[in-house]
Amino acid sequence: MADIETTSTSEQGYTTVSRAGDYQLTVDATGGDGPDPNSVLVADYASCFIPAFRVGGQQEGHDDLGTITIEAEADLDDGDDLAAVRFTVHVEADLSDEEFDAVVERAEDICHVHDALREGLHAEIEVRGGQF
Structure with a gap:
């Protein structure tokens, strides 16, 4: 089954x-x-990345990241296939760039959609802390 x-x-x-x-x-x-299917895939990717980001934060000792919002953008090629994905992650907690980088690295390893996509389509990620 x-x-x-x-x-x-x-x-x-x-x-x-x-x-x-x-x-x-x-x-x-x-x-x-x-x-459309590409929009659903980008939204699904972001929806998977948020809980992975939270777990990554916990693994790095940051148990309360507060509210997290991802603004996702994607580019299409001439055949209307996804060519690039970018995330801007807005986080209520205000961590250092190094701390956020460590959380992102863990989240990339945890997110099932990130793992399922071809490497060339992995999101380019920017994190902004102290939001909301």
């Missing part, structure tokens, strides 16, 4: 409804009825 099972259905056009457990997500290749 598989560890993850999802069902995705398109009844017509370019809109697909995916079910993962009790959750449903509508994705539209044209961006009309929902986010």
